[in-house]
Amino acid sequence: MTPGPGRRLIPAYLVTGGRSTPSGPALDRLAVLLRTDAELPPGAGTEQRRLCGLLDPGALTVVECAAHLELPVSATVFLATDLVASGHLRARPPIPRAGEIDRSLVERLLVGLRSLH
Amino acid sequence: MLPWIVALAAVGTAIWHAVRAYQAGRDAYAASARAELADRQARAAEARTLALTEEIRQLAEKRIPAAATALSHRAAPVPGLREAAGVEGDAARLLTDAVQAARTAILEERRRVDAAARAAMRGTSAKIQSLLNQSQHLLQELQHEYDDPRVLQLDFRNELALRRTQATAVLCDAWPGLARQNSSLVEIVLGAQSRVGGYERIKVANHLRQERLALVARAAEPLAIALAELLANATAYSHPDTEVPVTVQQAAGRGALVLVDDAGIGMDDDALKRARALLAGPSEVLLTELGDPPQTGFAVVGRLVARYGFSCHIEPSPYGGMRAMLRIPAHLLTVMDDDRTLSVLAPAPVPAHPDAPGGGATDTGPAADSAAPDSLAPDSLAPGSLAPGSAEPVATTGTDPTTGTDPATAARDSTGPGVPEAGTPALPSRRRRARRATAPDGGTAARTRETGVEPDLRTPEQAGASWAALQQGTLSGRSASAPSASPSDDQGDDET
Known part of the structure; x- marks a missing residue:
């Protein structure tokens, strides 16, 4: 009859402000966020200040920010997209995983380099 | 002597007759008066009975239903006796008592039914509440596992349902159903x-x-x-x-x-x-x-x-x-x-x-x-x-x-000091603070550029421009010294 302990008080979806999708291009969870020089307006929310404060020393990925803010990635994406849209953050697509290099491409490059001589 | 006696007797008889006639007349008058009285009383009693019957009908058809309605609609009028003069004080009081008794009975019954309804709803809502709480836990786990924003929406819907259920439970005298710190x-x-x-x-x-x-x-x-x-x-x-x-x-x-x-x-x-x-x-x-x-x-x-x-x-x-x-x-x-x-x-x-x-x-x-x-x-x-x-x-x-x-x-x-407090002890943080402090001293062009935010993000156009510049420089240098090399250079350009 009694529910499980520790029902959370503040849900993460509050960040979305009632929107169903982020107001901009979707950010990957490994996208890198960087702070720009733009000052936050005085009316900015605490969570926006916290996110910008996190990024002041340097760049972090979305998932790292989410962990610091104790929010799910999906909610952090809303927050970050807003700040990117308002010009307070920059987002860089994730660094792609290093893959197998196309061997033929390397060979052709080698041919090209040799032919320079 | 005899005639005197006869006359006396006749007079006596006459008097007696007269007296009897008078008495009979009086009796007849009294009897008719009594009959009239009885008749009147009977008619009055009939009228009272009729009035009482009417009042009882009023009671059954109007007053008690109206009293019942008035319990739920305070503005509804409750009619009284039809003719207050038509019934005696006792009867009127008893009739009013009947209304009161009906009202009390209805109130009791309503309270009982309401309590039963509340008990039923309390049980149901407690069950639903615990289920919704469980789905909330699951949704929260999902949120941290998947990045789909629809999970957030689902969580919100769940929370709305939970609020409704909880409010219903509270209304039905249930415990709010959650202990917090x-x-x-x-x-x-x-x-x-x-x-x-x-x-x-x-x-x-x-x-x-x-x-x-x-x-x-x-x-x-x-x-x-x-x-x-x-x-x-x-x-x-x-x-x-x-x-x-x-x-x-x-x-x-x-x-x-x-x-x-x-x-x-x-x-x-x-x-x-x-x-x-x-x-x-x-x-x-x-x-x-x-x-x-x-x-x-x-x-x-x-x-x-x-x-x-x-x-x-x-x-x-x-x-x-x-x-x-x-x-x-x-x-x-x-x-x-x-x-x-x-x-x-x-x-x-x-x-x-x-x-x-x-x-x-x-x-x-x-x-x-x-x-x-x-x-x-x-x-x-x-x-x-x-x-x-x-x-x-x-x-x-x-x-x-x-x-x-x-x-x-x-x-x-005020938020500034809160950030390290909240973040640093619990989580491994990859901060660039130390490295970046030394990076500009390292002095390479790339690293100094990294600190300024603007050039750090190289757009495809910028990259293209710098490579184009390099290529043009190579081309111009090559065309000056060894023009024969240019075809192979084009080939390389196409492939990159």
Whole structure:
């Protein structure tokens, strides 16, 4: 009859402000966020200040920010997209995983380099 | 002699006859009078019986049904005796007693049925509540596993359903169904906000002097429920384009106050009177009195008010709609332990109106709302009067507004120290602070560029331009020295 302990008080979806999708291009969870020089307006929310404060020393990925803010990635994406849209953050697509290099491409490059001589 | 005797006898007989005739006449008269009387009495009795029958008919057909109706519709008239003169006092009293007895019986029965309905709903809602709580746990796990924003939406729907169920349970005299620890007042307000459709319109302004002001464990969830109902009313009865400002402030008598304003349609006098009666915390609220569809909001708040000792008052708001004031008495307040960090989303205690910065900004904040009734004005006085263990937090948060700094920088300062506290001990943080400090000293062009944010992000066009420059340089140099090499260079260019 009694529910499980520790029902959370503040849900993460509050960040979305009632929107169903982020107001901009979707950010990957490994996208890198960087702070720009733009000052936050005085009316900015605490969570926006916290996110910008996190990024002041340097760049972090979305998932790292989410962990610091104790929010799910999906909610952090809303927050970050807003700040990117308002010009307070920059987002860089994730660094792609290093893959197998196309061997033929390397060979052709080698041919090209040799032919320079 | 004889004739005398005969004459005497005749006279005697005549007299006797006369007397008898007279007597007979008198008797006949009396008899007819008695008969008339009896007749009249019989007719009167018949009339009384008829009147009584009519009254009983009135009782059965009009008075008792009307009395029953009047129990649920207070304005409905209850007719009395048809002809008060037609029945004796005793009968009239007994008839009225019958109405009263019927009324009592109906009330008893209604209470019993209502209690049965409440018990049934209490059981059901407790079950649903626990299921919804379980799905909330699952949804929260999903949120951390998957990045689909639809999980957030699902969580919101779940929370809405949970609020409804919880409110129903509270209305049916159930325990709020959740034990919490001492919880920050601002977090409770946000929690209540999150349970309401249209929560994005609710703007919470935190005017607390003591940032870590919290509710004692047993009152935390009840306050969240009550506040959620007030917020639901405010959002439901105001235009979707308007905001619902919520002000959290400390009151003069060591209590706290949450104000919910809306710019909605307001309430008429009847509704206001009814709402105030419900908010006063009556000992029993019948489901049958809540209307169809039931208006549960104020009734739920009233139940919680009666049980936990808040008080709630509503009045016309300076914003145009209604203002609900929820007062939390001092004995339900405490200060949170220092090792608990506040949620990221909790608004920092800054003045609600950034255009009124500087000294005592927290004090002018609520006053700037007013138009607020003058009873609220002294609420923002008496600083630091809260709890004995609250000295340090008051000192740290209290300095910001009083130093007269720009609210924006003040807010940054107050959140600034919070960041490392919240983040660093718990999580491995990959910060670039140290490396970046040395990086410019390393002196390579690439690293210096990295510190400036602007060139760090190389757009495809920039990359293209720099490579094009390199290529042109190579081409021009090559064309000057060895023109034969150019075809192979083109080949390489195509492939990259």
